[in-house]
Amino acid sequence: MNWNKIFALSLRHLYLIKGSFPRILDLIYWPTIQIFLWGFISKFFTLNSSFYENTVGIILSAAILYDFLFRSSISYNMMFLEEIWSRNFTNLFIAPIRLSEIITALTFTAILRTLIGLVPAALLAIPFFGVSIFNIGIPLIFLLITLYIFGVTLGLLVTAGLVRFGPSFENIAWASLFFLAPLGCIYYPIEILPVWLQIIAKLLPLVHIFEEMRNILIYDIINYFQVFKAILISFLYFIIGVIIFYLSYSGAKNRGTLINMGE
Template identity: 45%
Template sequence: MSAISLRRISALALRYLYLLRGSWIRVLELAYWPTVQMILWGFITQYLAGHSDVLNQAAGLLLSGVLLWDVLFRSQLGLSVVFFEELHSRNLGQLFISPLQPLELILALIFISLVRTLIGVGIAVALAIPFYGFNLFTLGPSLIGFFFNLLLMGWAIGLMVAALVLRYGMGAESIAWAAIFALAPLCGIYYPVATLPGWLQPLSWVLPASHVFEGMRAVLLEHTFRLDQLLYALLLNAGYLSLGIGLFLAAVHQARERGSLLQSGE
């Protein structure tokens, strides 16, 4: 075995630096995750510091937020990742040579996303009972509305991400992970929308998840079921899901015209 060469190490390190310098996406990702975490936990701290009356219920609020947020996260990834598997295996073109319709693919992706979400979140909900003595089902019948709306939003985002990847290639795959976390500080998962700066609140209210988590806090803190919040979320989800389906169908149509389906894994 030859001696370790500082020259070879430097050459490789320089190569990696050039790769980093030549891709603004890589540079952005370096700052992205710490920034999102800082913003999210900063608002959590600000909310809890200014509302000492809710500290005795903080555990229930945080656990409910985490578990419901995971419904949104898993439903989006459950759709996106399964679709990416078809791209990586270069199977998408072969699927569309068959009589399969794009809408049928969407429905199949939605079904497997639901299955994966139920398995993943179901296990976490069950384990929260012996570990922390917390039962998410204490939210009562409203839990069904929360769950359904978060699923719809996750599917809408997943279809939009899939459409972007079809249009711009696998280089856009990282959006599947980044997009959902970029929305987290705006959705009021662990704190009310009122905690956000005034200029961010209108942006928060156009997200269905914000209405879901406001409804969740109303149940836990005020023992009130906010039907209006669930209806707002449902209306917004109808629009976003329609947009997601439309973008996905348009991306498939363009990929067919460009003949890029068979090269989708490259």
């Protein structure tokens, strides 16, 4: 692993963010809108639902965590799509940089893009709705790590698709997270799902993360076994994502799609 090359690729994306104010605004805008929307819904539920009684901010906290997952994945995809949109794909893949270095660079840079978007939104939730995600305490770090690994994994799977099928796979990039959201039990307990879907949902780390978030905020307890199970599941998916990315790259070299890839 050559950290100078990883830094170089990260630098390319940092320059991109730094050079455009509308781009920074765009990163902040959507999470903020999301937080305000769910903030008002959350406020309504806490006033009218017995389940959420005296547990102000559960939905809003879930929305912030889900948005963290969403932004990590989208950030990862966006950086890869930037290479396709700017027709820089061939230049990147003929540079002496390993796939593992590309994955590492995108993974590290995606966290920055995610935080630029989400930190202002999470801070705004405190004065506007009296909800602080930081109330989760130390376990928040583990929940965020798990969500980040899973978000990056989803990003990795989409980029594998982009390498394999070309820019036409772009639409899947936007749809991927919405597809998993119902199974993630973000805003409701897993018992809401039919039994057969519960089995599938438990294979995803999201259910464990959001269940624990609710346990902390409603009952003030945490089951670290569930948290580490979620980290383990996310990490397992990440490894699968890396393998699929390598296979896609190899397949793209066989089909000759790496040369001249662009819009």
